Structures are given as C-alpha cells and as structure tokens.
Amino acid sequence: MDQLGEERRKAQFDVDDMKIVWAGSRHNFEVSDRMAKLVASDPGFRKDTRTMLARKELFKNTLRKAAYAWKRIVELRLSEEEASKLRFYVDETAFTDLHWGMFVPAIKGQGTEEQQQKWLPLAYKMKIIGCYAQTELGHGSNVQGLETTATFDHQTDEFVMHSPTLTSSKWWPGGLGKASTHAVVYARLITDDQDQGIHGFIVQLRSLEDHLPLPGITIGDIGMKFGNGGYNTMDNGVLRLDHVRIPRSHMLMRVLQVTREGKCIQSDVPRQLVYGTMVYVRQAIVADASCALSRAVCIATRYSAVRRQFGSQNGGPETQVIDYKTQQNRLFPLLASAYAFRFVGEWLNWLYTDVTQRLQANDFSTLPEAHACTAGLKSLTTTATADGIEECRKLCGGHGYLCSSGLPELFAVYVPACTYEGDNTVLLLQVARFLIKTVSQLGSEKKPVGTTSYMGRVEHLMQCRSDTQRAEDWLKPSAILEAFEARATRMSVACAQKLSKFSNPEEGFAELSADLVEAAVAHCQLIVVTKFLEKLQQEIPGKGVKQQLEALCNIYALFLLHKYQGDFLATGCITSKQASLANDQLRSLYSQVRPNAIALVDAFNHTDHFLGSILGCYDGNVYPKLYEAAWKDPLNDSVVPDGYHEYIRPLLKQELRTARL
Template sequence: MKVADRMARLVASDPVFRKDNRTMLPRTELFKDTLKKAAHAWKRIVELRLTEEEANLLRLYMDQPGYVDLHWVRIPTILYSLYILIYNIEAIVKEQQKKWLPLAYKFQIIGFYAQTELGHGSNVQGLETTATFDPKTDEFVIHSPTLTSGKWWPGGLGKASTHAIVHARLITEGKDYGIHGFIVQLRSLEDHSPLPSVTLGDIGGKFGSGAYNSMDNGVLQFDHLHIPRDQMLMRLSQVTKEEKYVHSDVPKQLLYGTMVYVRQTIVADASKAVTCCLYCCKVQCYSKAVLNYKTQQSRLFPLLASAYAFRFVGEWLKWLYTDVTHKLEAKDFSTLQEAHACTAGLKAVTTFDAIEECQKLCGGHGYLNSSGLPELFAVYVPACTYEGDNVVLLLQIARFLMKTVSQLASGKQPVGTTAYMGNIQYLMQCKCGVTTAEDWLNPAAIKEVFEARALRMAVNCAHNISKAPSQEEGWYYAYEFKAF
C-alpha cells in the first residue's frame, strides 16, 4: 500500500498528469495531451528509476487509455520481446533482437499490432492482406488486394506509429500457407511521412467524451510494399532464398500468443473497472441511509463480490500465462490449449455491464461527465468485442468443454482446470450435504457444488448437441438456451 500511495501522490502532484479537463478538450488537443502524458511518464520512470511494479501503478493512476499501453507495454514487452524471443528460430533471434529491441525501448520507433481488418475482426483465418515472396529480390511483397483487407482499428496506427507486426497470408511458389507475422516499417524515421506504397489514416471519433478518443485508431493499406525476407517472424516457419516453405513442429496456436496475453490483462483489469465504478457510485450520491436500502444492496453487493472474484482470478490467470510461457520456452505445449480456453472464457465472463448498472444507481449525477462514470463506461465497453467477440469466445470455451467430456468415455483423464471432470461417476450422482447456513462457510462444500453443477451442465449440453439434427443447430440451441 505504501508503494501505491506513493505513486498516487506522484501522479496527483504533477500538473502534467491533470485530467480534470479531459472531457472538455477537442479531440486533436486530447490526442496531443495523451502523447504528452505518455512521454512525461516514461521520462519520470527513467529519472526515478521506478521498478516494474511502480511503473505499472503510475500507468494505472494516470488513467490514460492510449500510448502508454500500446507502445510502452504492448510493443517492447509483448510484440517485440514475445514475438522475436519466442516465435523466431534460434539462429535469427539474436540478430533481430539487436536490430529492433533497442529502437523500441528508446522510442526511436513506435510499433503496433496489425491483425484486425475492415472486413475481418476476430476471424483470423479470413484475413486478406497478402505477403508474396519474390525470389528475384529476396523480399516479401505486402499488399492489400481489396477494400476490406485494409488493417482497421489498431491503436497508434493513425498518426503515431512507425512500425507494425503485420499479419498477412504468406504466398510462395503460388501456394497460400496461411497467416504469418511480418515486421513492417510504415513511416520515414526522418520526417514521419508514410512510405511509398503505404496509405495511413485515422478512422475518426469513437463512442463517449474522452475515453478512446485519446487514441488514433487507424486504417492501413499496402500497395505492393517490399520488405526484406528476414523480417518474417520465423519461429513457426520460414521461407528460404530458394522460395521453399519450411514448417516447424511448433503448434500454430502460438500465432495468437499476443491475443491471449491481452485477454489476460482484460480479465485482470475487470476488477479495477468494477471497483472504480462502485467507488464513483458511493461518492456521487450515497449516504449511509441510502446504502441501507435492500433494493440498492441487492444490485450493488453482487458487483462488489464480482470485483473480488475478478481480482483473484486475474492474479491466477497471470500465473497461468507465466507458467505457459515458461513451458513454451522449454518446448512444452501441453497447457497451451487450456490457457487459450481459460483466457477466452474468463474474458467473456468478466466483461459485462457493471458500470452501466452503477450509473443508473447514481441517478442524474451518474450521467454527468464529471462523475467519471460515462468515460469509464466508454473506455471499458469495447472490451466486450475487442480481442474476440464475447459470444464467439463463449462458444470456444463450450467446444473445449465438449471435447473434454467426449474424452472421458475413452478413459483419458482431464488435467488442469478440468481435472474435476475425472470424478464424473461421483459428481453425477452426489447430493448436496449442506443442511444449515453455516455449512456454506465450508470451502469444500462450495467447491463440490460448483464442480457437480458445472459437470452436469456440460454433460447435458453434450447430450443435447448429439441429439440435434445438425451440429450447427445443436450449438445454436446450446447458446440460445444457455445450456453451458
């Protein structure tokens, strides 16, 4: 708490970090203000030699969606470190590290993650941007063949970024080898103008006052842009000078490592969002007498309980992601599928409308920009769709559970978070032993109830899907009637 208090005072006492005027600034000024804050934050971190924990707290108290997150955290740490250190073959790692990491950490280049396209959001396999290898020049030719293939939404793309990790369809010897990542320079490092064959722009204002309007979410189109062959991310595969595609034995799911990481951070941040809106709700209009009303408690207290649950599961998810990362470095891919399922499911479950509920409970005060709730809502509501639409993610976790259920009959024992399913004979028949209210204070009793309920719902869902005329209708029924 001492560290948190110190970082809070640091932000509150620094006039550069003021945010009382955010909702009144025009978008251009809001954008400039965000850049100023991000640069100043980095300067203070270096000057004060802040630890990682202190730097993260500084970022939290700044409360600035935008460049601090997208470059300071995601680009050096996630995109360049994770992609180059994990995804590239060992013979190229050191060479690419020397070239890219120092530039990123010194902010001599600003990068972002270019996956989503105008016509293709979470459907990664539907991306249209192409990267065709030209053996005559030993280069890849990056191209946007259609209007819908333009990269759309990446934060930092519109005005600030100079480089990108671009996901495109790799084509060599006339064959499409699917989606791969490429390090691509977009702007001149001398005058920041777009390179020839590159079209860049800002996609315009977003929902709410302030919020994500501090970011230059952008659009990107390529017109046969040439890049060196060694700027392909090659941990999963590579293309030789002779135009041959060489595939490794590393699972393709590693391509989505960054998305899994971001989903993990969304879950971790969910408790912060709920806690902030509960605090705003309390400050705005609640006296002790009002909080005593049962109707208010019945709406607020479940949200408070959720904040605790989200905080605990967010910490656990960080541990899981770290554990999976270490195993990947040792070429152990056994827990990768579970990590994907857990982050997908929890991301969908934790991003719900708690902020809107608190805004309603504040009455008219909650509708004012000065309450902080409208901007908080505008900042957090995109979490329901980015990094995977929640409906799609719920279906992904459902398929993971159905696959686990189907394997029980073969005697294969589930592991990790689904290990309880191995006790299927007992859990399908057991009865709750709780007879008094005090019995619910026993964690073992609560755990058994949740396990029995979850397993029975999964088995029932699998049974219903198997009886459906088609698999598509079965999954529609499962989702529509909340069978899982």
C-alpha cells in the same frame, strides 16, 4: 471535512492489511502506491478537463502526456515495473499502450533472436513507435480470413505488402492512425502462388524524419468512438498498402522461415507458443477488469453513503441510500465481484508462469485447458465489469450521468474489452467446444485437468443433491462448491447428450450454441468461485481481513446462485427451498458487509486523481465539488450563450422569418 469519517470508524477490519491483500503483496502495494501518488501530485498529468476537449485538442494532449510520462520515466530512472505502473496511473489510453502491450510482445514472441536484437532496442528506447495491425475492415474475429497479402518476390528478396480490396484495409489498430512509425502487419503470406497462411511482418509506416507516410501507404484515423474523452485519446487507424516492399528479413520468422529461395521452413519452435502470449494478454485483461470494476464500485459505494434520500423522521437526516436493501443487492455483489476477479486474476498470473515453464519443457498437455480457461475468464470478467460499471453509474442516480462522476468515461473506455482480444461470445463458444470435448473423454484414459478436473467426479456430480437445510449451511465452502460443480457438470453433460442426437456434430453445435454458451458461463463462474475459496484457504494476516473476504466470497457465490437459480433448479442440484434459504443468507451477508463497505473500497487504495470522480472522492465532500465543477464547462464561459443573438432572440421576438439559420 471528511464526510465519510464515521463510516470509516465503523469498519471491523484493518484497512491497511486489506490493501496488501488487494495489491497482491507488500511490494506491489508499495510500488503502486508510490507511482499513483507521483502521478496524482504532478499537474502535468491532470485529466479533469478531458471529457470537454474536442478530438484534436484531446489527442494533442495525449501526445503531450505520453511524452511527458516517458520523460519522467527516464529522469527518474524507473524500473520496467515502475514505468508500467506509472503509465497505468496516468490512466489515459494512448499509442504507447499498443507499443508496449502488443508491438514489443509480438516481436518478442514471434521474432527470431536476430530480429529481437535488431528491433527491441529501438522499441525499448522509443526510437520507433510500433502498433499491432491485425484486424481489417472485413475481418476481426476470423483472423484466418484476413485479406492483406505479403507476396514474396524472388527477384528482389522482398515481400510485397498489399491491400487487394477495400475490406482488406487494416482497421482498428491503436496507435496506427497518427502516432506509429512501424507496425506488425498480419498478412497472408504468398510464396510461389501458394497461400501459406497468416503471418506477422514489420512494416515501416512513416518517415522517421518528417513523420509522413512512406510511398504506397495510405493511413488515417478511423474516427470518433464511444464516449467523451475515453478511447478517443487513441488514434485507432486505417491503413491501405499499395504494393509496399519490405525486406524479407522483416517477416517475423520464429515459427516459420522463408528462405532466400522462397521456401517455407517450419522451425523447431512449437507453434503452441502463441498460446502462451494469449494467456499472458488475457490474464492482464482479467486484472484490468478487477481494477476497472473496483473503481466504479468505489465511486458508487462512497456516493451511496453520502447520498441521502427519503426516510427522514422528525426532521432528522434522511436515509443513506446505501442502507436500502435494493441498493445493497445491486452494489454489494459488484463489490464482491471486484475482489473475486482480483483473486482469479492473481491465479491466472500464476497459471501463465506455469504454462510458460511447461512450454519450455515441451509439455503441451495443459495448454488447451489453460487456453479455454483464460478465454472464458476474459469473457466472463469483461462482460461483468462492463455491466457492473454501468450499474454503478445508475446506482448514483442522476448525478452518475454527469461526466464529473467519472463513470460515463470509465464505462465508455472499458466496454470495448468485451470485443477486442476475442469477442466475448466467440470466446465462450471456444470454451464450450473444449467442455464438450472434455465430457466426451470422460471415462477414457485422458483425465480432465486443471479447472476441469472436477469433471472427473462426474458420477457423483450428476446425482448429488445439496444437503443444505438452514440458511447458514450455505456458508460452507463445500456446499457452495458442490452446487456450482454439479450445475456446471450437468449443463455440459446435457449439451453433450443433446449434441449426440445430431448426425452432423457441427450442425448440432451450431443449433445448440446458445445452450452451449450457458454451459460455458456456468463453468467459468465455477472457476471464479473456486479460486476465491482457494484464496481463503491461504493464510491471510490482518485483523478481521479474512472474515471480510469470506463474507464477500459468499456474497459472490450466493448472488450468482440466486441470479442463475434457473440453472441450479433445472438441473436438480438444489431445491427451490434451498434456493430460498441461500437468498435469506445473502440478505444477512449484506448486513454484515454494510458497516465495512467504505473501508472495503478504501482498500483499493485509489487516489482521487485515479478515480477521477467527484462522486467518489475520498472525503465524500460531493456537493460543493459538483457545484464548483459545473462552472468550468465551456458553455459557462459566457452568461449569455453563443448563438443567442442569431437563434434565441429572433425566436422570442418572432423574427425568424428573416433570420439566417
């Protein structure tokens, strides 16, 4: 029985067309849809008991799934694209993520042609399993502070890899703890007692025969992490190296070469190449953010339409909680954010191609801007997504707290995205640094490019005032854009002005860093709004599709405008009257989206398997499924719980004195 059928009939647009827009193209949609269904229909990929498993069982099951997925990939001769989608829909964090997502790209990006030829075929066939060992117990954000050493030994033509202190133990790398046979280990290169900075080295960790750690290597798992199931399927590991010798050829030498004599030679490959990889990794993270948020929003939206509470009149049905304006005010901006992040992710993907082409043509001019922009968007989208998932969980009331809602695990497994690949605060400080530099160059030869080009209109933006007079005026893209541009500009400029009062700029930067972070956020929000608006300038086929996206775009922008109205008012971009009009408009946009809400989350095309949530199931048949699922908890194996005779009965019978506890 489809509890949500009536909701679906209300939709004022064509869901199938929206699915294509969401997927990015018909091709993407088709591949995704096929792989999602393949995984969903295969009992080998079931995950419904994941949150109940103890660590060892859980991990063993992940090993099984990873092997099984690979088997299927080989059997079905899946393309690289299909294979990566299949892994994605298996939806279980595993050592293979690091193998494919970090180990292989590190070799591709930092290895010479020769090294690539040696290692990549092994990696592609999974004859070796690799991980990415950068972070140490004592150093994460500050990569330059890593303590592991790789000392060149002239005599043997080897590097001696060593962990000189406790804090130099590698700590966190995924796949390291139990599964990997190899790692790219980042270490301080030492030649002739000279510190040559941090470089990557391929280190074999375990025997390919019996999987035992090689001599000098101490290795293990770092222990349980946040949440049931979730990231505990991953063997994040600890690694100590005790004078482990590797051939000189195992240093990744694309950028810097160490010769037989121990000389360091900078190659003609530009160092900036690493930024290209960073842009790549971060655009993937932004795409992930939109996907994770869309899952949470899908669950909360469907459940909010099923859940009824209060408001029954004359014994009729109660109000669907999705009809409460407070619920809409918490939920719909997240729905809009999922779409917004999707489109900015799409654009970042384009940016990556653009940057790569420029790099190949030795054009580094847009690199700092691209770097700042991806850093900022990584920070913005992951923070918003983590918070958004938790908000969706709360939107489901008590039942959202059950693992069977899928939301606790989604949160727990998602939230480290705020920390890895750059701590979100540290990243915003980088964005701020770039913005201040951009401001300082205004009026000079160097024109602001890309996502900062709006600053070229600094004079206008410093003094313009919004001319919105009625609520509907806030629907105009130009009105929104000007307000966001003016706010971002003024916040950056204000910071720059305050900074100029410090004699030591670094001290000033440190002192004002909280304000600088706010300016960076304003800039990043502007990027997201801009890219959404740009998307809407494209032709978007399908009945009613564009109208829905316009409403979502406006919700995204006006919700931010309301939430950050302090910024807009303090900088004088808008008046409080205008802020209030924007808020009125926002409310009426909610009413516009309401009948389309279910269809808008259907457009994500998530299978019930992928969602992994009873509250979010497609047919909305929540209560019978919740009830049924409960009985599967191991605690329900017996009616009288294990421990009754030892602990409950003596308590009730007042016989504790003699009980063994």
